[in-house]
Amino acid sequence: MHQTRERERMEVKARAPGKIILAGEHAVVHRSTAVAASIGLYTYVSLHFPTDSDNDDTLKLQLKDVALEFSWPVGRIKEALPELGSCLASSPTSCSPETIKSIAALVEEQNIPEAKIGLAAGVSTFLWLYTSIQGYKPAMVVVTSELPLGSGLGSSAAFCVSLSAALLALSDSVNLDYSHQGWLTFEESELELVNKWAFEGEKIIHGKPSGIDNTVSTYGDMIKFRSGNLTLIKSNMTLKMLITNTKVGRNTKALVASVSERTVRHPNTMAAVFSAVDSISKELATIIQSPGYNDLAITEKEERLEELMEMNQGLLQCMGVSHASIETVLRTTLKYKLASKLTGAGGGGCVLTLLPTLLSGTIVDKVIADLESCGFQCLIAGIGGKGLEICFGGSS
Amino acid sequence: MHQTRERERMEVKARAPGKIILAGEHAVVHRSTAVAASIGLYTYVSLHFPTDSDNDDTLKLQLKDVALEFSWPVGRIKEALPELGSCLASSPTSCSPETIKSIAALVEEQNIPEAKIGLAAGVSTFLWLYTSIQGYKPAMVVVTSELPLGSGLGSSAAFCVSLSAALLALSDSVNLDYSHQGWLTFEESELELVNKWAFEGEKIIHGKPSGIDNTVSTYGDMIKFRSGNLTLIKSNMTLKMLITNTKVGRNTKALVASVSERTVRHPNTMAAVFSAVDSISKELATIIQSPGYNDLAITEKEERLEELMEMNQGLLQCMGVSHASIETVLRTTLKYKLASKLTGAGGGGCVLTLLPTLLSGTIVDKVIADLESCGFQCLIAGIGGKGLEICFGGSS
Missing domain, CATH: 3.30.230.10 (Ribosomal Protein S5; domain 2)
Incomplete structure (x- = not known):
């Protein structure tokens, strides 16, 4: 041995x-x-x-x-x-x-x-x-x-x-x-x-x-x-996200239950909402897996992903799992024309903001300064x- | 003659x-x-x-x-x-x-x-x-x-x-x-x-x-x-709305076109989103037409309408027709636990906030003061x- x-x-x-x-x-x-x-x-x-x-x-x-x-x-x-x-x-x-x-x-x-x-x-x-x-x-x-x-x-x-x-x-x-x-x-x-x-x-x-x-x-x-x-x-693109931790604690079980209750009250609407989310996830996976050729193609893919993130966020708001702190992050990043969505259970927690490849570091610094001045914690991370x-x- | x-x-x-x-x-x-x-x-x-x-x-x-x-x-x-x-x-x-x-x-x-x-x-x-x-x-x-x-x-x-x-x-x-x-x-x-x-x-x-x-x-x-x-x-309930005019001018044609373009880019997702909206409109019409019995029933109907408004607003955000001014109204009214949605083309324009029957006048005054301090114009109107x-x- x-x-x-x-x-x-x-x-x-x-x-x-x-x-x-x-x-x-x-x-x-x-x-x-x-x-x-x-x-x-x-x-x-x-x-x-x-x-x-x-x-x-x-x-x-x-x-x-x-x-x-x-x-x-x-x-x-x-x-x-x-x-x-x-x-x-x-x-x-x-x-x-x-x-x-x-x-x-x-x-x-x-x-x-x-x-x-x-x-x-x-x-x-x-x-x-x-x-x-x-x-x-x-x-x-x-x-x-x-x-x-x-x-x-x-x-x-x-x-x-x-x-x-x-x-x-x-x-x-x-x-x-x-x-x-x-x-x-x-x-x-x-x-x-x-x-x-x-x-x-x-x-x-x-x-x-x-x-x-x-x-x-x-x-x-x-x-x-x-x-x-x-x-x-298998991801075919390098993605960078700003992850903003609102530090607002949430009760995942209660949030999941509230979506289920809303689904019981409005079955047809919520079935359509879930179907819309399903399409978004599939499209997002397809974009991420598709081969990227050059800067232009990457920018196009990033724009498409940003649109899907915005759409998913709207659907999460429709489910009722957003939160004032999340909305603050959305508003702040929107000022810099950046797309964001909550990630995970919602009701606080973390918000993702896509940082496009061609975005200048100066802008990133400004967004982070703005978000930190609201008391949030900012992390930058490569994805995938x-x-x-x-x-x-x-x-x- | x-x-x-x-x-x-x-x-x-x-x-x-x-x-x-x-x-x-x-x-x-x-x-x-x-x-x-x-x-x-x-x-x-x-x-x-x-x-x-x-x-x-x-x-x-x-x-x-x-x-x-x-x-x-x-x-x-x-x-x-x-x-x-x-x-x-x-x-x-x-x-x-x-x-x-x-x-x-x-x-x-x-x-x-x-x-x-x-x-x-x-x-x-x-x-x-x-x-x-x-x-x-x-x-x-x-x-x-x-x-x-x-x-x-x-x-x-x-x-x-x-x-x-x-x-x-x-x-x-x-x-x-x-x-x-x-x-x-x-x-x-x-x-x-x-x-x-x-x-x-x-x-x-x-x-x-x-x-x-x-x-x-x-x-x-x-x-x-x-x-x-x-x-x-035929409406069977008395509804009162706070109508907030953001005074942000919008281009209705451009907004309608942008939703159509998004529909071309994401046909499946948007079809599901439109189907969700269709269900919301039908449910809302049913609630408004249904006979109301007493204060309790009215409160229940109002809560249901508020939920439908919140859901519709999420779907409008998913279509990309919201605006920073609209989000400000939403945030402000949310502080008072009031539900709001944009009305009409979006991109500015007016926002509706349901004023429940049992809501105190003091709260209404406070919400209006908050909104007016943002430079918005507030109108209260009976609906239907x-x-x-x-x-x-x-x-x-």
């Missing part, structure tokens, strides 16, 4: 991107097509095992962005979660309700401050994925992220994907080139394994996730999805980039 | 209401249903003939709101428009292109100030309707209006309807109770005659009017229309009230 030994001395860093919904949110619940894309903003998970000389018998988790640190003696974990000793890294399973309870107790012992209690489910997911894949082994795991938490950009999925990847990278279940310098991509079958584990992790955080976020985060690029069927699509990647560091 | 003599000594005043589109603008061009309603804001036309002792041989027109006065010697009119001598008040005809030219020359002689040149077509319509119905007869016609001009509230139709009605009321073609005190309604067949003349007048102003504005102004209440078919509908009415004054 020379390879295992070598791995155990390594540090691995995994990164997985966030996602946006380009078109079709809400309507997708009513059997319309939606399109999601990865964004060039990542969550990073680094993992290493202490050497024997460290004499350290604890599992440590550092969440750098929220300045939280947790640590559990591995004996305590083994005692609390004996059933996870028989897990196989190569066979993802779901976390049983009983195990969730035992894990919750382990998390509770850590006394998370009240203001950050929303992170408890993420910590539970960590304990479960860690123990299921690596067993009762001391380690140090550090998490950092460029993604704002809980704003609909798939931060939890990016966490689950990068964590699962780091854990699997140092397990017997994957076969990697450990001598590779720089970022490395997984093989297809390994990506599938990561995606499955990440989905199981997402379940602990979200209950019934759609699987879209972890799939986009794992594979990158874009996916088209409808009625539970996901299709990876790479998914999960890992990188090996020297032995520590 | 005792009756004729009596009429000639009378003063008649006619009033005709403006209109709003409650649902379906733009989509109606693409075969969707739309609903229009009369509003309790009127254009008034008063007419009287000078007595023989006045020794006045001129036709005078006073447009009070714009402080303009015109006068033509009747001999000059007869000389310029000899072909109108054979017109019958009972048989509306279209104004020929040649006659329009001769009339334009008569209007030009009046030297309308450059800033008010937009009123020239209305003055042409006046000369044509007057001469066609009353011939070459001296008279004094005074026009006042509660409707802002050119803002999509049907001011030109209200002018044509009230003018045609006043002219017909003092002609042999209608049979009225001249001794009636107060406002009087025309008989069905007389309304039809007024409506036809008004439509011919509208053609001079608008080229190819839909006939909706003059029909609503003539008959009052509400009409449902689709593919050129108009159906009068009476159409054309006339009133006889004493002999002058």
